[in-house]
Amino acid sequence: MAGAVETGSDFLSAVRHRRTIYGIGQDVAISDDRIVQLIEEAVKHTPSAFNSQSARAVVLLGQQHHQLWDLTKEILRAIVKADQFASTEQKMNGFRNGHGTVLFFEDQQVVEGLQSSFPSYKDNFPGWSLQSSGMLQYVIWTALENEGLGANLQHYNPLIDDKVRETWKLPPSWKLIAQMPFGKPTAPAGDKEFKPLEERIKVFK
Template sequence: MSEFLDLQKKRRSIYGLGKNVKQTPAELNTIIKETIENTPSAFNSQTVQAVVLTGAAHQRLWDITLAELEKVTPAEAFEGTKAKVNGAFKAGFGTVLYYTDTNIVKGLQEGFPLYADNFLDWAEEAIGISAYAVWMRLAEEGLGATLQHYNPLIDAAVAKELNLPENWVLRGQMPFGSSEAPAGEKDYLPEDVRFRFFQD
């Protein structure tokens, strides 16, 4: 089996995150930055922007998330939500926030009108590629992660807290840290349902 496939199988959604991380915040920031810099994007547009949070900044993100969730979650369900956020996300070492720079997207739409309707889709592809690449790189470093989507609920509060540009649109949050519990079993769709192979 290839090393790449081994790494793909190692990368899983880890909800039992902890802070037992050997890398420094600066080392992790460099790892994440270099990984995103080397992921592809349509027209080399580099629409993906990222914010790496550790320490108190990471804690504040999930406090903000809980505050926003409490506004929209029925009271009887909020304790379960709070336990999940605190136990699976806030308990980690850090979080990567993935953003799309809409100014770049608009510039491409204006510069290449023939493809204007495609650039938002291509920006989403770039987010997915970047998030997957970082997730794989974190797994290679022995760290666990998940990909969450509390956007757009938390967008305004997070942008205000971090003083981020208005043209950055939040697309996902990736809490990461030490793997304190294994991932669950992974199911696969039948091959004949998901795949087709044609050969002349």
């Protein structure tokens, strides 16, 4: 199969360069207003099944970002063995060292409303909701990378769900899906291996 497509597309270039970056710092080159603008555009324009627009995002910056990873660390401290906690604490501190975190939610009230309105598709709506959330995560991740920021995706839900909802006074129908700490890249992404595309794509003409 042919190698990577040579293209001038800014979109495909951003897709190619987006990577998981664990080494992140606070000193970013763009303003918080710009970061919020990117996330607002992503939430507005990312597609969803039946145009449900069930995605919700919370942007934590500064001390609010630090608070998230502090409370996550303390929750994990209660369940991780003491002699194994040092690596967990190091990981939490790494996320905390970033500039901010995006929390991704799906509004279950919207999902349940669609299930009631379209009972023939009832079993599909939770999966479609997660598909939409995944698209939003990827759009925001790529948009941040395109601005020179590094990010990674974490899933400490449902361990932290109740504490997050309580701390930031969020509606009970918002279900936490993922957490994305981001910041200035301080270390490159690791090597990435790609399986042969011949095993992953079939083309019929």
